[in-house]
Amino acid sequence: MTAIPTPADDLATTVAKVTRRLLPFLLLMYVLAFLDRANIGFAKKAFQADAGIGDAAFAFGAGIFFIGYALFEVPSNLIMHRVGARAWMCRIMVTWGLVSAAMMFARGEMAFYVLRFLLGVAEAGFFPGVILYLTYWFPNAMRGKAMGLFYFGAPLAFIFGGPLSGLLLELHGSFGLNGWQWMFLVEGLLATIVGIWAYFYLDDRPADARWLDAADKRRLAAAIGAEETHKAAHGPTGTLAALANPKVLYFSAIYFVIQMSVYGLVFYLPTQVAGLLGKSVGFEVGLVTAVPWIAALAAAFVLPRLADATGRQRSVAAATLAMAGLGLGLSVSTASPLISLVALCVAAAGFIAVQPIFWTFPTSYLGGVAAAGGLALINSLGALGGFVAPNVKTWAETAFVSKTAGLYLLTGTTFLGAAMILAIGVAGLRAAAPVAKRSGAAI
Template sequence: MTSTSPYGELVSAAIQKARWRLLPMLIVMYIMSILDRVNVGFAKQALQIDTGLSNSAFALGAGIFFVSYAIFEVPSNVILSRVGPRIWLCRIMVTWGLVASAMMFATTETSFYVLRFLLGIAEAGFYPGVLLTLTYWFPAKVRAQANGILLFGFAGALVIGGPISGALLDMNGIGGLKGWEWMFLIEGLMAVVVGIVAFFVIVDRPHNAPWLTTAQQNALQAVLDQEAAEKSADSPQTVWQTLRNPRVMFFALNFFIVQIAAYGLIFYLPTQVAQILGQKIGLLVGFVTSIPWLLALFVVYFVTRWSDRNHDRRRVTVATLYTIFGVCVCLSAHGSPIFAIAALSIGASTYLSGTPIFYAFLSERLSGLGIATGIALVNSIGNLGGFVAPNLRTYVEQNHGGSAAGLYALGSAALLAALMLALMPKGWRVAKKSGAATATEAVLDRRARA
């Protein structure tokens, strides 16, 4: 996690400490959130066999999570901005872990819908809350790297999630429980434990960190305050202003479109890999499913560092998050199993590497309450793509040519998002530049060394 910094000695030291003190815990928390969000894809076959859920009912249940998630996302992030990440992120984790464990009781269509909806309420605000927390600690010029390191949790969840979920599914019959019941129970309780531990690790702001010196606290906060002041003139400052801001809504719509492709791939990746291999979903499929996300771990690290050095957020996002990702999703419908897995691996890597750059691009245009509301709004509307994705893919596959047609629809969504961002109005492309080493910071550095 080491990197060069464009900031002075005190701020660089504070950033480095924050990387090692905060990011590992946030990564573990993010791993649990993704694991409990997408494990329903691993349970799909067994759950449908045991409960009689149809493909359309499963698609609706898988997607309804994102409806409740979207409804409660903005209020959750506003609360976090007032009470602090330590209390609110940990509260989110414990409650969603309990609901995730209760998914073992989803034995009918109604119970499946209700529990998925409740899971969305419980988890609402977690990811934008973490992104907001990173803006409290990491200045603009290193934020894509911080966001990208956080995305290690996303990739990590899908690397270890496949084998873990597959192994738990193979526990079918032990203790009188079905494999998918064991999977929901254990993975949900893991989130509860992590949430309790996180309460003793997470720190709200630099001035609350006992592991920073007073000089480091002041220097880092001075840089963050300076950046916020530079953005405040162009940023919406209230919840209502943010909700009506055309730039924020543009980002939200753009992210919504690409998330259709992303979640359409993520939810059905285990099933797609099982079809490619001609195997049922279990440990082997879990291991193969982890390959795309394992590659993504390396790509995210290097692409986000390159973005922070060159600061060309928009073009990198168009190329990685959208264009290459969309093309690879389409290509995965063809060729040999090795070719299909390779296409999925490249697609997963570009999707994950583009996402933290997209959010860095957004956060450089917002400040104050606007950044809390804006990140949550973009994420909530974007995640509605997770509701559309399984239903769109199911509809297209059933009515327009099978699984290949479904993948074409998803890939086309990513390419549409690429075109939209490429044609973004010129006046919205450039944010006010944040000072790399502000006068305030320089003064604090000199005082500390005196």
């Protein structure tokens, strides 16, 4: 006898349609975003030599991106909440692609600083905008899985972007351009093209989607509307209330620590792998650099699903981040290149997989315009960790006269982040539970 579909089954079918339509495109956008902010790591040595930039200046320039990014996150996300995702995501991608391509003209420290700052300004609002956008389309109980799929973007940026960046670097001399100039030009223009495509592909809300039927739209409106009502009753409802909310500020502190650890790895992984192989950064190093991100891809698929299935998001997130810290510390404490590479795989896997689980905490608490402002604040303050990380790493290496001191310091911040996630469960810090859950608690 054929089973009669339940309302939950019908909602799952609708969400599956949304997943097939939106996630691949959002994933493509994130791949390009992550690649354009992190490809400077592949060009590090050649770019420094040609542009006349030292290690300290490179660290400052790599990190200043996050200053511009942080300053404009909240206003950018509030604008997207008002004008809609399709127009604003188009604007973000087109401008960041053009600025990224303009990096090919960078000469000297000041030009490097200005362009990296402008790249942060241009990209501001993209990531929290996507997180906010997902709250329009996915009920909370199904959002962790969706965010896990979206987070495939970071490892995919390195699985495919690493070899691509390495290959473009090997075009050195073609048409009178350096290899790093080809890398910035091609990867920046790709983002601009996809940004134009986004304007015609995305829909602002389920009600605007011609590819959903009326029943699908009603199901999503009922499920997400009930959650929004619950959030309004238990969390901040206005922008200023969200920005000053203690829970939001605590989530921001956690994300800051996570991002310090992540970018301590991201900006220096290519040169670290090159050192293990005894080669310069190019296509071969790009291929090997992709290996830790393949591990991260698998972790981003498995661990958010595990957290959703068990309802133990907090403990899974803390364990995942601690695992990443162990990997990062081991990668610089062993003399074996193979063990060091395996440790980097563990670190990359943990740093990527913890983030979609983390975002289920604030998105189960914030709704409406409070979500637009609060999610942007969390991401902007967290992004400052990307500014702090390379500069703290350089300071530690100089202060302790050790090339490993910086990564050991960042290992310590990783364990601090794991402890802070566990502390979410203490009185006064637990976020409000969502209205509907498939299994377990929200946090």
